[in-house]
Amino acid sequence: MRFSPESAFRRMASGRMRRVCLLAGAGADSSALAWELLSRGFEVHPLYVRCGFRWERAELFCLRRLLRRLARPGLKPLTVMAAPMNGALAGHWSLSGRAVPDARSAADSVYLPGRNLILLSQAGVLCGLKGLPAIATAVLRGNPFADARPAAFAAMSRAISLAVDRRVEVFAPYLRLSKERVLARTPGLPLELTFSCLNPRGLRACGDCNKCAERALVVS
Helix, strand or coil: CCCCHHHHHHHHCCHHHHEEEEECCCCHHHHHHHHHHHHCCCEEEEEEEECCCCCHHHHHHHHHHHHHHHCCCCECCCEEEECCCCCCCCCCHHHHCCCCCECCCCHHHHCCCCHHHHHHHHHHHHHHHHCCCEEECCCCCCCCCHHHCHHHHHHHHHHHHHHHCCCCEEECCCCCCCHHHHHHHCCCCCHHHCCCCCCCECCECCCCEHHHHHHHHHHC
8 A cells, every 4th residue: 555645646646547537526635636646647436425415415516616627638527426324324414414523523513424435436337347456545644533543444456456457546645644634635625615514505605614714724
């Protein structure tokens, strides 16, 4: 596994790895990774996974708008897949909108059980269907959750490769970087088009949640 930015990008740029499934979202982190992959000449296949969370309609709208701005020859059409979590997470704030983590909440209050496991498994299916050898995710330094650790990504690489009967590698180029360092790498990124909110009102951010507070610091 490669987790420093340059070693990850070098590995991904070697021959067959240049075709990448990007776990896409409208937040600053995944938007920065999309921007950097395209700037480096990768063929990027963005994937958005719908799980039934409250923010998905607004985020998907903003993601499509952002991808139109980033459009260049290497960007392939957005794929949207569904992995509903309403059964496993019945009553959870991410579905109900009750007790949504606010601006004063701790970072680990936004934990979504098995989030990366779900995303990577869907990406693995897409890689199997399209013959893509790499998955890129924009997980950052300081992510406290077990499914965002190097060992989890290495294990998912092995599991996906076995399941689709072809070599697929998971890359997390920003895993050793803070959000500030990531954004410093992508000065051309249109931050005004990014979106990160846990409880939007229609297509607008609520302005009160944990993610809105985090984004306000980034944009400022």
